[in-house]
Structures are given as structure tokens and as C-alpha cells.
Amino acid sequence: MLSSETLISISQWWTILLGIALLIFGFFGALMNWMIFSRQRFRKASSSQYIVTQSIFDVITLSVALLPQVIVGGFGYPYLFSLQLLCTFRNYLSIFSSQAALYSKCLIAFDIWASTSRHATIRQWAKLNRVRFLILMNILFWMLASIPYAVFAKILLIRNIWQCTVVGPGILTYQAYVFVPCLILFIPLFSLSFFGYFSYVNMTRFNALVHIRQINRQLVRMVLVQIAVTAISFVPYGLQFIYSTVTANWQKSSQWMALDSLIVQITRIGFFGNSTVEFYIYISQSNDVRFTFKQILMNFKVICGRNRVFSINARTHNTNTT
Template sequence: MSSAVATIHTVAVWLNYFFGIPIIVFGMIGAILTIIVFMRQRAFWQNPTIIYLLAGSVTTIVHLPTVYLPVVLAQGFGIVLFAEYDIICRLFNYFLYATTVSSIYFPCLAAFDQYASTSRNAAFRNRWHSVKAVRWAIFVMVLFWSLLYLPVLIVSQLTRSNGCYITNYYIRTMTNYVTVPLFFTVVPVILIIFCLQGILRNLRRLKLHNAQQDRFERQIRRMLIAQILVLAVSGFPFALESVYLEATASIVKTNLRSAVESISLEVLRFFFHVNFVGTFYIYLYISSEVRKTLLQFFMRIVGYNIVVPVTTTGANHIIGPTHNSTNPA
């Protein structure tokens, strides 16, 4: 192994130490806190846009341990789980595509919901900006992606030459050259541009009635737009990775080229997973409602078992929090 290849390999290992592990830890913490915050306030979990963002957090909780953690373990610690067990190989490839594409489309659907919510067409608005419509959209989308990438689960297999690999040429070619570029890049870009232009156009025509509700909606809209911008920067290179790897799969590569490609793809994955790790912290920075709800949650945890003496007329009573409260802890 040349010194250049060894240096690149060492850098790749340390990148996983300093970026891979923190992405998983902070991503999981952020996803869990997103669910906690959005489920604790009625105004959040009854808002159709928020339901899409909640679904995105659930996707993060599934994606990070099933897809990104095995990659970090392999590249940073030499623990290659998906190259040792056939079932792990199959599940890894399946969740790689199914959860990644879902993480891209939940913000896109949330953008469409905001477009519908600002529409002046009452019939269109009432049909699409509703909890019922959101639940059906999530169900149909999850079912569609699950079925679309089911062949990947079936034909993935461990091979001596390629490791964890989609062995069927036609399915591999269709996946890397068609479905990934189309559904991971082209369709989301078109959908996002259409929705954001529609939202801006509708807002210019919209007459505001309820100042408090409008403030809440504006915060949701700002959170969503910020998340979409992060997605645009970090997410779409995933499609380039699939196309490049498939196009160069049959080329005999030097050790140096393989090392450079490996670390380049690793950096692309870091950028992509910023979308997973950064979502909650975007919400926290932008929305005062999120900060307030999170603060109330932590204060409730810290103060739950604190006994507070209260002086009343006639006697001193020790009053603590009741354990029969109907409110969630």
C-alpha cells in the first residue's frame, strides 16, 4: 500500500470518528426530540404539515441505525456486518433505498401541503390541507416505496468479488440509472420548485385574518423552507453516487483511484446525512414555539420529583406534583 493510499485510508477512518458517530448520535437525539415536541402540543400534531415532518423524524430513527450505522462501523471500525450475513446485506440495501427516498419526499409533501393551505381555492384547500389527506398520502407513499424497492431486497446477495451486491443486472441498472436519478433528484426538484413558487404566489394574494394563527403558520413555513434548502444541498448528490458507481463498476481501478473514490463518496454521505441530523436543530433555531415546548418538557422532567413547600392559612403543606395527572409526563 502506497503512502498516499494509506494516508487517504487514515483520513477516511478519522472522518467516521469525528463526523459519522456524531451524525448518528445527534441525528437520533434530534429525531426523538422532534417527535416529543410535536406530540406535546395540540397545535403541532393537528397541523397537516407537522404530520409530514413527524413522519420524516420516524424515517430518521429507522434510517440511521439500519443504514448509516453499518456504513460507519465498516469504514471507521472495520466491522462489516452487511458483508458477513446475507440477511443483513438484503435488509441494508432495501432500507438504503426505501428510507432514503422517504426522507426526501416527506419535506416535499409538506411543501405541497403548505401550497394547498395558502390556496384561494377553498375546494382544493379543504381537500388536500387536511389530516385525513396527509394520513392517506403517507400510507400510499410508504407502500409505494416499499413495493418499488422490494426487488432489491430479493436479489441482493453477498458475493466474493463485490461484497453486498444487487446481483440482477436489470434491476441494478434500472435502480441506479432510472429510479434513483428520477425519484431522488428530478421529481423532488420539480415538486419543490412548483410548491415554493405556488406558496409565494398565494401569499401575495392572501389576506390575513388571525394574527396568532398566521404567526404559527409562518413559523412552520420557515422551518419547512429551511429544511428544504438543506435537503437540496445535502440530499441530491446521493443520485450522483449511484450513477457513478454503476457506470464505473466494470472498470479496473488502481488502489489510489479506489481510495480517492471511497473518501469522496464518504464525504457525499456526510453531506447527505446533514439532512437527517440538522432537521430538529433547524426547527429549534427558527421556531419560538418549538423552543418553548422543549423548555417546558425539560422543566417538567427536572421538576417532576421536586417537593415544594407552600405556606397556606392555617398550616404548612408539602405539595408535589400529582401522579394522577392526565397530562403526559
């Protein structure tokens, strides 16, 4: 069995290497999603509205949740959480952004199901005015539901490290038996599975082809892949939560605690993968996304080329005038 020092070192390196990789790919993917699905060819598709919204919240989540995790858990710089105001702000914004992004995925699954339904009344929920209403409700709900994580945020010295956490029997009971199992695990997993399955059923029905042609079929396919990947990623996080809840009051050795810390870091950092994979799923599944992405790259090259030509001309002009 590895020593506690070795397990802690593995945990830190896992956080640093995978965390930095997720930050790089996540920021790039979210930016590309925003640029691609804001374009005219995608703007009228109802799911695009949810994807753009999710991309914005993914950037916030990576910035206020994953980046501090890498700095504190990976590089061991605890002073980031030494200010109460910063702790309160980080707790609130990380819960708000991560949950708003997660439920945006659920709304994407709902939108695909509604868009492919053979019932006209259900398909009305894919209209842009209703989509924007659901986006607003999602944002307002999590703005209010995240307030307890700001109110009960405290800075504690745990194992000689300042940590930002929530304190209080009420909030801890709520987190253990309501927030994580229901709002993070069960409801999103059920929604993604339910709407994903029946969207696939709608896609396979012959009489559904008429109105399915009215939406981007590639968009439907790539969202179904995203739903499957997201649902699978819930499994290790859910198992880790069950284990941590069951063993919370057990007496543990330093080696056991180090192993628990490693497991928590692996599942927690892995869970942030949900905020990074969407763009790479979309670009692998959709010709339209790949084409638009190539256009963005070409435009970037043209802009860089113009700037280079302008810079060369400016230097030439300065040389000629001296």
C-alpha cells in the first residue's frame, strides 16, 4: 500500500495536470461554441440558445471553481481562500454557474425531445420565445437557490490549510440529502436519460421525419451523444458521494484519509470534464459545426495576415522617411 505522502503527491499532480488540461480545452471549447452557435446558420435553432447560455456558464465555472481548485489543491497555495469576501463570492458563483450550466444541458435534452415530438403542442416548447423564457427561469432559480452557499460560507483551518467551505448542521444536512443526491445527481440524470431516450425514439419513427427535417438533424445527433457522455460521467461522482456519505463518521487513519482525498480529487476534477467536452463532441458529429469552425479559423488567419502586412508596411514607411 502506498504511503499517505505518496497518495497526497499523486492527488496534487492529478489536480495540476488534468486541471490545467481541462482549463485549456474548456476555455477554448466554450469560446468556440459561443462563436459558432451565435452565427446566423445556427441562431434560429432553439437548441443553439441553450448551448450559447451553457457555454457562458461553463466559462464562469472553470474560472471560479476549477481554477481555484488547481491553485489550492494542486499547487498547495491556500491563501486564495484566506479572505471571507472572496470565499463567499467564490462559493456562490461556483454553485450558481455550475448548476445553471448543468440544467442548461437538461433543457437541451428537453428541447430535442420537444423538437422531435409528433405532437404540435409539445413542439411549441421549441419556439424561441419559450426557449428564452426557460433560460430566464433557469438563471433566476439558481440565482436564488445558491444564496445559502454564500450565507453559510466560512473559512476554516483544516489540517493546517485554510479552506473555504459551508458550515452549519442545516446546510450540511441539506447538501448531503437534498442538494447533491437530488439536484446534482438524480434530477439531471433522470432528465437527460428520459428526454434522451425518447428523443431517440422520436428520431426512429417514420412519421416523425416530416417535422424532424425542419430542424438540424446533425444538431439532434450531436446533442444525443452529449447526453450519453454526460450521463456516464455522473457514475463515478455519484459513487464517490455515496461512499463519502456512508463513511463520513468513520475513524480513519492518515493513509485512509489520503486515499479518500485522492478519490475525491479524481472524481471532482473528472466531473469538471462536463464543462469541456461539448465542443469536441459537436465538431466530431456535425459537418455544419466543422465547416463553421474552419470559417472562423480562416477569418482569424486573414485578420492576422492583414495585421502582419500592416506592420511590415508601417516599418517600411518609417524606414523610407528617415
